[in-house]
Amino acid sequence: MTCSQGETIVTNSLTVGIVGATGAVGQELVRLLHERNFPMASLRLFASARSAGKTVERFGKKYTVEEAKPGVFADVDVAFFAAGGSVTRALAPDAIASKCLVIDKSSAFRMEKDVPLVIPEINPEALLNHKGLIANPNCSTAVTLMGLWPLHKRFGLKRYICSTYQSVSGTGAEAIRELEAQTQAYVKGEPLPRKVYPYQIAFNCIPQVDTFGADGYTGEENKMMLESRKIMGLPALKVSATCVRVPVVRAHSISVSAEFEKPVSVEAARQAIREFEGAVLVDEPAEKKYPTPLDFAEKVKCGVGRIRVDTAFDNGLSFWVAGDNLWKGAALNAVQNAELMFRKGWLKPKAALAKV
Template identity: 60%
Template sequence: MSYRVGIVGATGAVGQELIELLHRRNFPMESLTLLASKRSTGKTITWEDKSWVVEEAVASAFDGLDVAIFSAGASTSKELGPEAAKRGCVVVDNSSAFRMDADVPLVVPEVNAHAMREHKGIIANPNCSTAVALMGLYPLHEAFGLKRFTAATYQAVSGAGASAMQELVDQLHAWAKDEPLKVEKFPHQIAFNVLPHVDVFYEDGYTKEEHKMLNECRKILGLESLRASTTCVRVPVLRAHSIAINAEFERPVDLAKAREAIAGFAGAELCDDPAHNRYPMPLDYSGKEKCGVGRLRIDSALDNGLALWVVGDQLWKGAALNAVQIAEELHRQSALA
């Protein structure tokens, strides 16, 4: 069985990774349709020896498609996701548009693939920081029962799209040439800076991104009682998010058991040898399917607590890879027409 696949937002940072991963992972494709905004209509996109002409993402573009992966922002998903689903095309949505809808499963396949069985045409992919954090937290939750956590993220600019990556590079070039730096994508200069601000602020002082981490972790883990306080930070890194986590568990923790749980989990690898300066870093985890977990230690301020450092390619596990894994799972569950 092979499928007619669509990518919405094919010209973007995640869209480009989707083209690569669908091919690299040999997703069974009868055809691939690349969709983006009107601006990109007619543009040619190539990957190795293949090329496609980009079409405009309009409702009729989904006629005849079996599955479409959306990565073009929440407003495009809200407008076109239901239209695609209505036409019998299963939607895997990378945006925040439907994540918290009771009717839409929010899925990280290594954690809750079972939730997909209930889908009604749309399946949501979590926020990038949620997905990366869970690659460290989920195996520990299985081992000890997660109760609450605090986290600080170190988020790469690619989380804000291809133009944000370009802005960081342009600022570095301008700085080297002693020219004025252009600031457009972020509220402040990102080169040589750190912004404790990802997405919009809410009245309680947290940002939308910080709310997403808690709400999405609760939904994916099926753990309504989970508590979390996070600070999401943008750093001048091109690709791969890092997250420092302090987590408290229901049961007593044990370092050897924690290491074993991480090492045995499909979504992560243990990279934890501080004596030899080995810990996960964004440069090492860009373009890697597994997230790295290191700096594991007993937390000195919590009861039954562990401190850890998780790094993962958010364009992959936080977006494109997770979406392709969902499509693969649909194929395995024979849930695509």
């Protein structure tokens, strides 16, 4: 656009920051922001002091990693936090004070009453109620609700019981390396290195994700219970979860049994999934077609299949859902929230007017 000197123009692109940019979710955020053509004027990568000063190349551009510390958000319009709860607690207040919108993947503020916990396909209206910070749900919660929400809208959810099959990428890059190293050692007949998990993960399942509480449930299991109620707007929803780490690199899967208020049918359930923007129906049992984590790694939508009448519940359905824990369970959901806010005009640059 050619402008005469002194003319005022509107600039819509945002200055974006990623805190925890060198981690697994941070790297996916960089990728998705570029691949989805997010309206960025500039991108700044923040990490620990140990990583500060490093140069990384992404999508043909070179970025110098900056230390994540107070004061760096003055010129940032929106910051995606992907560095854990302690970092969010330490730095989010400073970002918010700088009028930088924080979209946080950690559990630090998810259950705070005045913090929206948002999956845009489910409760987008909650984005309007933010006070500077929007929380992302737990990865397993996000994937599970991609199957449950459309069924709730059709039949009215009363309760659900689930077991998760969670990939090692949910723990981080070191866990991926441990799975690979253990697999190679196992094949060679060598001792298996073990550092990340309390048990061997290769060729094994570990029924513990997060630490155990006094009630016998893990932190991950309690997150699923509490977050489901908040996101779906069902404070009395009964939920029981068992979370299991499995030797899969990427994408989580969840087996769900749910009871509903209204009579159910398999075909009506399938149609509800077909019509839902967040899921893909993969449910042809006779043809052995159902979602697997391998098929839904690096996919925008989650796959739902194995839909059948649950014989333990009145008005019950059982199903299987698979989705990418690093995408819908983390980075993608955060970017989708920002995209929606930008489209609606709820997210704008701090300096929307520039003098030329």
